[in-house]
Amino acid sequence: QELQKYTGVVEDCCCEYETVNSLNGEVLHPLLQKLVRTPFFRYFKVKLWCDCPFWPDDGMCRLRDCSVCECPENEFPEPFRNSLEHNLPSDNLQCQEGKPQAIVDRTLDSITFRGWIEADNPWTSDDETDNSEMTYVNLLLNPERYTGYTGPSARRIWDAIYSENCPKYTSGEVCQEKKVLYKLISGLHSSISIHIAADYLLDEAANTWGENLEVMYDRVVQYPDRVGNLYFTFLFILRAVTKAANYLEVAKYDTGNHAEDASTLLLMKQLLNNPKLQAACPLPFDEAKLWKGESGPQLKQTIQRQFKNISALMDCVGCEKCRLWGKLQVLGLGTALKILFSVDSQNQPETSVQLQRNEVIALVNLLNRLSESVQFVHERGLLSEKLGKVQ
């Protein structure tokens, strides 16, 4: 059974909710789940230090260069702290979720950079070519889920994102491009909230984790526009991935393990040339409609600047694991924006897009996160609505 509200075409996209759900369930979700577990896609290179460029250090970022789940101690659930005291020697490593193996893997593997360009992403604020302060993170050991990061620090970031950079468009908003930026951010926000709800700390004392469907209803499902924006963002990223197919099909997914790397390439090809996808939703989003008017180039610059600000705001996120996933997903969005808007496909062949290894990892992991969220809403949305309404 599905949520009845979500039928027809996803607003501003070219596919229907039902099509997205069946495509995702049958094809995309299973493929993406396998892809993100491959050695190529499971490590992400990231600068995790936070140097917030917008406001003075609010004490949230003091645990720099620590583990990936570096939340402000006072906001972090008690059981985590207790279990760590026994396992880890350093005072700095406070948020390891009791798993010493979750420590950042700092092995910079030079093999994995062969065959990939080094070029900065014009939409994001981090210099992606600056390796000096970057570390590798094993994403599988650091799942995006409830971390206890909440309160004024988290609220300030979302407020800054929405109020300064992508104010909610009015219903009469004519500027399609501004609407796109708002929807992308709102869709990402929905996805983050759904991951929090899907893997929630239900009982601090017993350290019990599980679904919290009330949270999903309260934050996402009760607002049809937030669900719509999630589907929109999923289709937008899917379009970017398929538009870059020529590039992604011949890219090097080498990590030194030939058998696993061959399987990564095969999975990538199955995703990019999927007959079911091509038949059911050949153009998930039509980017050719944007930047048409006279003010197109100027508008693009404005939106690029706004998106860069959003990207820089990720350095103000006070919980390190949230910052990790925030940075990854914003880079994924920035990569999609680069694929769809930085290459003038009328004058240049689509193969001219050049992507960095890290951009591709971010893009595919973002698509997977959105696919997980779409699947979760599809499977659990109705129940969450029932539970949410009787609260």
Ligand code: FAD
């Ligand atoms: P928030 O989610 O903080 O929302 C703030 C306000 O934004 C809402 O009151 C509403 O007005 C508006 N809003 C909410 N959702 C949407 C939407 N989809 N579209 C439009 N407007 C919306 N916490 C974790 O536990 N784990 C994480 O991995 C994690 N990652 C984060 C990553 C980033 C980049 C940020 C900024 C925060 C992250 N957080 C994470 C914190 C989390 O997002 C919430 O801020 C926190 O759980 C408090 O939630 P809240 O209910 O107060 O509302």
